[in-house]
Structures are given as C-alpha cells and as structure tokens.
Amino acid sequence: MLIGPFKVTALVRLTVLRPEARDKTLTLSDTGGFTNLTGAESSLDAAQVQSFEQVVDRQAERLIRSLTSIFLDPELAADAAQDAFVQLYKHWDEVTKRGEPTAWLFRVAVNRCKDYRRAITRTSRLVQRLIGAHPRSEASDDWTPKADFLSILAGLPARQRIAAALYYEADFSVAEIARVMGISEGAVNSHLHRARAALRDILEAS
Amino acid sequence: MDPTQTDERIRLLYRENAVPVDIRAFKEGLAERLPARSASRSQRVMRTVSWAILGLGMAAALGFGVYTAVDSLGGDQPTLVIGDDIMTGAPGGPGAPAGPGATAGPGATADPGAIEADSVPDPPFSLSSDMARELGEALLREIPDLGFEVIRAWGVVTQYDPPSPAWITLGPEEPMQAFIDIYIHTHPAYATAGGADFPYHALPAGDSADISVPGATAARSVVSPAGDYYQVVALTPEDMTIIAISRVTLTEHSSTPRPTPPIELQRLAGLVAFAIERLAALSATGGGETAATAQAEDGHPADDGHHVDAVSVLVDAPPADIHSIDFRGLWATLAEAAGVESTGATLERFEVFYRPSGDIFHLRLQVLTADRYLLSCSYMEGAQTVHLYGSRCPENEPLPYSSWSTPLQPVFAAIDTLKIGTFESQLEVTNDVAQLVLCTVLRDANGTAVIHAPQPASYWENSAFLPLGPEDSRRTAGSTDVVLGMGLGRHAHDGGADLSIKFDDLSYFIIPAESATSANGS
Numbered sequence: 001m002l003i004g005p006f007k008v009t010a011l012v013r014l015t016v017l018r019p020e021a022r023d024k025t026l027t028l029s030d031t032g033g034f035t036n037l038t039g040a041e042s043s044l045d046a047a048q049v050q051s052f053e054q055v056v057d058r059q060a061e062r063l064i065r066s067l068t069s070i071f072l073d074p075e076l077a078a079d080a081a082q083d084a085f086v087q088l089y090k091h092w093d094e095v096t097k098r099g100e101p102t103a104w105l106f107r108v109a110v111n112r113c114k115d116y117r118r119a120i121t122r123t124s125r126l127v128q129r130l131i132g133a134h135p136r137s138e139a140s141d142d143w144t145p146k147a148d149f150l151s152i153l154a155g156l157p158a159r160q161r162i163a164a165a166l167y168y169e170a171d172f173s174v175a176e177i178a179r180v181m182g183i184s185e186g187a188v189n190s191h192l193h194r195a196r197a198a199l200r201d202i203l204e205a206s
Numbered sequence: 207m208d209p210t211q212t213d214e215r216i217r218l219l220y221r222e223n224a225v226p227v228d229i230r231a232f233k234e235g236l237a238e239r240l241p242a243r244s245a246s247r248s249q250r251v252m253r254t255v256s257w258a259i260l261g262l263g264m265a266a267a268l269g270f271g272v273y274t275a276v277d278s279l280g281g282d283q284p285t286l287v288i289g290d291d292i293m294t295g296a297p298g299g300p301g302a303p304a305g306p307g308a309t310a311g312p313g314a315t316a317d318p319g320a321i322e323a324d325s326v327p328d329p330p331f332s333l334s335s336d337m338a339r340e341l342g343e344a345l346l347r348e349i350p351d352l353g354f355e356v357i358r359a360w361g362v363v364t365q366y367d368p369p370s371p372a373w374i375t376l377g378p379e380e381p382m383q384a385f386i387d388i389y390i391h392t393h394p395a396y397a398t399a400g401g402a403d404f405p406y407h408a409l410p411a412g413d414s415a416d417i418s419v420p421g422a423t424a425a426r427s428v429v430s431p432a433g434d435y436y437q438v439v440a441l442t443p444e445d446m447t448i449i450a451i452s453r454v455t456l457t458e459h460s461s462t463p464r465p466t467p468p469i470e471l472q473r474l475a476g477l478v479a480f481a482i483e484r485l486a487a488l489s490a491t492g493g494g495e496t497a498a499t500a501q502a503e504d505g506h507p508a509d510d511g512h513h514v515d516a517v518s519v520l521v522d523a524p525p526a527d528i529h530s531i532d533f534r535g536l537w538a539t540l541a542e543a544a545g546v547e548s549t550g551a552t553l554e555r556f557e558v559f560y561r562p563s564g565d566i567f568h569l570r571l572q573v574l575t576a577d578r579y580l581l582s583c584s585y586m587e588g589a590q591t592v593h594l595y596g597s598r599c600p601e602n603e604p605l606p607y608s609s610w611s612t613p614l615q616p617v618f619a620a621i622d623t624l625k626i627g628t629f630e631s632q633l634e635v636t637n638d639v640a641q642l643v644l645c646t647v648l649r650d651a652n653g654t655a656v657i658h659a660p661q662p663a664s665y666w667e668n669s670a671f672l673p674l675g676p677e678d679s680r681r682t683a684g685s686t687d688v689v690l691g692m693g694l695g696r697h698a699h700d701g702g703a704d705l706s707i708k709f710d711d712l713s714y715f716i717i718p719a720e721s722a723t724s725a726n727g728s
Contacts, residue, residue, distance in 0.1 A: 056233060056236065057229075060227070060229055060232055060233070061227045061229060064225065064227050064232070065220075065224045065225055065227065068224075068225040069220060069223075069224075069225075074225045077225070078227075078232060078235075081232070082232070082235055082236050082239060085236055085240075086236070086239050086240060089240050143225040143226070145223035145225075146222075146223055149219060149223045150223075164216075165220075167213075168213070168216050168217045168219075168220045169220045169224070171217075196212060196213070196216065199216045199219065200212055200216075202219060203212070203215050203216070203219070
C-alpha cells in the first residue's frame with residue numbers, strides 16, 4: 001500500500017488540526033517580535049500588542065511542555081497552544097480585565113487539546129477501519145522521553161496528568177491549578193497525591 | 207523520601223523529559239494566525255447549514271440584499287464572502303476582519319456582536335424550565351442568552367443580575383466564590399459506545415458514549431471555607447453543535463462579612479490522630495505499605511491564631527482493607543477523633559460504587575454533626591487512598607441545597623440490615639459497576655417529595671435529586687424510612703481517558719424505619 005500508517009495518520013491530523021491557509025499579513029521582526037499587529041485592522045493598540053507578546057514569550061514554552069506531558073503529543077500541544085494564544089489575542093480586553101491571563105490561557109489550551117483529541121480519536125478509528133492502519137507511537141521524533149516516564153504518564157488518568165503537569169512542569173500552585181481545572185483545591189491535592197505516588201515509582205526504580 | 211524532596215526530584219524528571227520547543231518557529235506560526243479573523247471552517251460549515259435551514263426565501267432575500275450592497279459600494283470596495291473559503295481585498299491587507307465598509311454574504315461575521323471564538327451556539331439555548339424549577343434555578347433562567355454570552359466571552363458573562371440570596375447564604379461570608387460551569391456538549395459525527403462507533407442519533411438508547419447528555423448542562427458550585435458544593439442544575443434537550451466549557455463568576459465577595467467558624471487545632475489533631483490510628487489498624491491487617499498525610503486547607507489568619515477552615519487527610523491503604531471498611535465504625539471513629547457530638551448528626555451523602563470483583567470503585571460518606579462539623583470520607587480506586595475531609599459550617603446558616611440532611615441512624619441501621627457484603631456477592635458477572643445510594647425521602651418547601659438517587663446516565667455526577675411523581679409509592683415513605691437506590695450498569699469511555707457511567711438498571715427499595723431499627727437491635 002502506498003499510504004503507510006504514518007502518512008495516513010499525518011494526513012488525518014492535517015485535516016483535523018491544521019488551520020486553513022490564510023493570507024499572511026504578519027511577520028516576525030528580526031528580533032523575533034510581532035510586527036504589523038497594530039493599526040487600523042487590529043483591535044489592540046501597540047502597548048497591548050507588546051503585553052500580548054510578553055505573555056507569549058513568558059508562557060509559550062511552558063504551555064507547550066505542559067500540554068505535551070498531558071497529552072503526550074508535541075504536535076497536538078503546539079497546535080493547541082497556538083489556538084489558545086489566538087483566542088487570548090482576540091479576547092485580550094475581556095481576559096486581561098479580570099487579571100493576569102495565565103490561568104485562562106492554560107484552561108483554554110487544555111480544553112482545545114481535549115477537543116482535538118476527541119476529533120483525532122474518531123477520525124483515526126475510522127481510518128483504521130478503512131485501511132487497517134494503526135496509529136503511530138505517541139512520542140514524536142523530536143521528543144524522546146524515557147520509556148518509563150512516558151509509560152507512567154500514559155497510565156495516569158487524564159485529570160492526574162493535568163494536575164501533575166501544571167504542578168511540576170508549569171510550576172503552578174495548587175490554587176492556580178484549581179482555577180485552570182475548574183475543581184476545588186482539595187480535588188487538586190487528591191489528584192496530585194495519586195500522580196506523585198505513581199511518579200515516585202520511577203524515582204525509586206532509578 | 208519526604209514530600210518536598212520527592213516533588214523536587216519529580217520536577218527534575220519532568221525537565222529531563224521535556225519536549226524541545228522551537229519558540230521562534232512557534233511564534234512564526236502564531237504570527238500567521240493572529241490577524242485571521244475570518245470564521246473557521248467549522249464555523250462556516252455550521253453557519254452554512256444554519257442558513258440553509260432558514261430556507262430559500264431568506265437566502266433569496268439576502269442574496270438580493272448582498273447584490274444591492276455590492277452594487278452600491280462599487281467594485282473597488284472590499285468584499286468578504288463566507289462559505290467558499292475566499293477572502294479578498296479587505297483594506298490594509300488581505301485577511302483583515304470585515305469593517306464597516308465590507309459587504310457580506312449570508313454567513314458573514316461583519317456584525318460587531320458576532321462571536322469569533324470557535325464553536326458558537328446558534329441559536330442560543332435556553333434552560334429547561336422543568337429542571338430549573340425543580341432545582342430552584344430561577345436565577346439561571348433569568349439570564350438572557352446564557353450560552354451565547356458565555357461562549358462569546360469564553361468565560362465571562364456580562365449580563366446577569368446579582369446572585370440569588372439563596373445561594374449566597376450557604377456559608378461564611380469571608381472569601382467565597384460562587385460560580386456556574388457551563389458544559390455544552392456537541393453531537394459528533396461518531397460517538398463510541400461499547401467499543402463500537404455509532405452516528406450520534408443512532409446510539410443505543412440512553413447510552414452515554416462520547417457525550418452523555420446532549421445539549422447543555424450547567425453545574426453550580428460554591429467554594430467557601432465551609433466546603434465546596436457542586437450540583438448539576440439544568441439540562442437542555444436541544445441539539446447543540448458546540449463543545450465549550452466556560453465559567454461564570456457570580457460573585458467573588460459577599461457584602462456582609464462574618465467571622466468564619468474555626469476548627470480548633472485540637473480537632474485538626476484529632477483528625478490526624480484518627481488517620482494515624484486508622485493507619486495502624488490497616489497495617490495490622492498485613493495489607494502492605496500504608497501512609498498518611500494531613501494538611502489544613504484554605505487557612506486564613508484569625509485573631510486567636512489557631513484557626514483553619516478545613517482539614518484534609520489522605521490515608522493510603524491496601525484495597526483489601528478499604529474494601530473491608532466498616533462504615534458505622536468509620537463514622538463512630540471519625541466523630542470520636544474529631545471530638546464531635548454524634549447525637550443528632552445527619553448523613554449528607556453516602557455512595558458506594560463496586561466493581562464486578564467486589565472491589566470498591568468509589569465511596570463517599572459525608573456527615574454533618576449537630577455542632578455543624580461536616581466530615582467526609584471518600585475513596586477513589588487507583589491510588590489506594592482514603593480522603594478524609596473536615597470543615598465547619600457556620601451557625602444559623604442554611605445548608606447547601608445539595609445536602610440531604612438525612613437522619614443518620616436509620617441509614618446506618620439500613621446498612622446493617624442490608625449487609626453490604628450481600629450486595630457485593632450479587633454484583634458479579636453482569637455489571638461493570640454498581641452504585642448504592644441511601645437516603646430518606648426529603649420534602650422541599652413546597653412539599654414535593656424528592657430522593658437522591660442514581661442517574662441513568664451522567665457525565666460527572668452519578669446521582670442527583672429526583673422528584674417523585676404523584677403515583678410514586680416512595681412518596682408515602684415516612685421521614686425516617688430509608689430509600690435505597692441501586693444502579694447497575696457499566697462504564698462508557700468518552701473517547702479519551704475519562705469515563706462516564708451508564709446505568710442499565712435502576713432499582714429502589716424502601717426500608718421501613720421499624721425494620722431497620724429492629725435489625726439494628728436498638
């Protein structure tokens with residue numbers, strides 16, 4: 001068969017996840033900053049764009065890493081992170097009016113990942129049935145976590161994985177995690193307790 | 207290894223296994239997307255379908271309007287066409303949002319009030335009047351276009367009245383937050399149930415599958431030092447095409463602060479002592495490694511300096527020991543350890559889920575003492591941990607609606623009568639999960655009889671208050687009779703890691719107070 005499992009999976013993902021081709025009106029400046037974001041066509045003024053970019057600079061890496069350790073898929077994580085930043089940009093006034101936007105950003109990104117995952121699961125299953133292809137491994141070529149780490153994370157329930165990633169990867173406090181996940185701090189502690197117990201096994205084994 | 211050291215090592219573990227991130231490439235990709243204010247493909251499809259439903263007449267009228275507008279603006283004006291992936295000629299560069307000078311086809315988003323987030327409900331939903339009435343949710347129903355507003359702001363509602371007093375008198379008026387979570391579930395092309403895919407509308411009847419409740423659900427929560435309260439408050443039967451989760455903040459601070467009742471340190475010590483005592487007892491059974499941790503939650507400074515709002519205790523124990531928990535003994539020990547008066551205590555919640563093997567999947571026991579201590583014990587399968595929680599409700603404050611306030615002794619007597627172990631032996635083979643709920647028949651202010659019972663299918667909450675119809679024999683139960691609700695069913699994956707539960711069989715039994723008392727020997 002000309003189309004192997006990997007390519008088919010990539011095709012499916014492309015269909016489900018990739019934003020449509022759009023005309024590019026923005027570029028990165030030489031210093032890596034956003035340009036052309038202000039002016040008549042933007043809803044944000046220069047100061048707001050600068051603030052937005054600061055949030056991107058501060059949060060992008062840890063957001064992508066957190067999402068990756070939650071959903072075990074770097075591409076999915078990067079797509080969802082971009083989506084979340086786009087949403088933040090669109091709703092900048094509303095979100096920042098309520099304070100620092102980090103919790104909002106992470107919450108939107110996590111929810112986006114869940115939506116994507118659902119779509120991918122359904123579509124992949126359909127493709128599997130049609131051509132007998134199998135999904136590729138969770139880890140990508142660029143990401144080579146230790147097998148036991150990946151295995152432990154994959155075995156954790158989703159909520160424990162989210163709580164652990166936000167706590168250990170993003171350095172959120174329990175209160176912040178509660179806001180992101182929309183649950184009580186007690187529930188966060190409970191999820192963290194269980195995740196910690198599982199991850200401790202790796203430490204003890206090493 | 208102490209917890210702090212463990213946390214540091216786990217953080218290092220995460221860092222060692224972190225995915226490499228090319229920030230520049232990420233920002234380049236982001237920069238390409240930021241100005242794109244056109245509707246996404248899914249929005250276009252959805253809107254196209256919506257417009258098709260509106261009928262040919264409207265399309266013709268709009269078509270004429272568009273023709274007229276374009277004609278009047280001239281060929282050098284920007285034109286935005288939604289529905290065929292074409293965007294051209296917006297002023298200042300392609301891809302810019304439609305401005306006042308833009309003209310639009312039927313699905314255009316030129317309206318400044320249009321929603322730009324993905325997943326937009328159209329039309330906005332309204333809350334089910336029946337459910338709203340039964341659950342006292344006049345507040346929710348008064349919010350115009352709730353879903354529309356929520357989704358537009360992704361978490362911010364700008365149109366609502368001050369919250370209903372009924373909700374804000376739940377607990378101490380010190381920092382307290384009440385909010386409503388809105389869950390709007392989509393109808394996907396495929397839903398998975400029992401390992402097979404179905405078109406959504408062809409799902410087996412009542413199956414929870416990919417989404418358990420079509421339409422929207424709203425869950426109301428109150429977070430306060432006295433505890434967190436949560437309840438599903440409304441369902442809509444309407445078909446929705448959206449997935450979104452938002453939060454509506456009703457209030458962040460109340461207007462009349464009052465002192466928070468303290469839990470004295472000795473009571474905290476009592477709970478910890480209980481945990482340790484329990485730990486010792488569990489270890490004595492030879493069931494493997496156990497551990498206990500305790501912590502105060504939401505501590506606020508107080509004048510006496512000896513004040514925490516709640517205490518949370520986690521006890522690790524082998525599953526076999528958790529399985530053999532004696533509920534009556536657990537409560538008695540808990541009350542004794544906490545130094546509370548057991549007379550007059552009420553049961554606020556009691557649920558047990560079993561696996562076919564007889565193992566406990568989930569249990570929750572919550573008791574309110576006469577002196578207003580709310581003590582709970584919960585266990586979720588997975589980490590062999592029992593979670594004990596204690597907090598204090600303020601004097602003269604109504605309890606949250608979600609409280610049962612069921613007299614305690616009849617329920618425990620009923621548990622003894624039924625002998626949980628008997629159930630365990632009968633739950634094997636056919637059922638993935640079984641839930642038992644015990645309560646007395648409650649009556650609200652209008653005299654409507656309600657019970658707290660398993661739900662046929664629900665996503666997060668597996669039981670709810672159910673009103674009893676006029677012909678329901680359970681209405682005749684006395685105030686101290688105990689209703690046992692039993693749900694037998696199975697888990698259904700939602701396509702991800704989360705599970706929901708679908709009950710195939712819901713049964714109810716009334717245990718007369720006399721027989722429970724008699725069986726209890728008291």
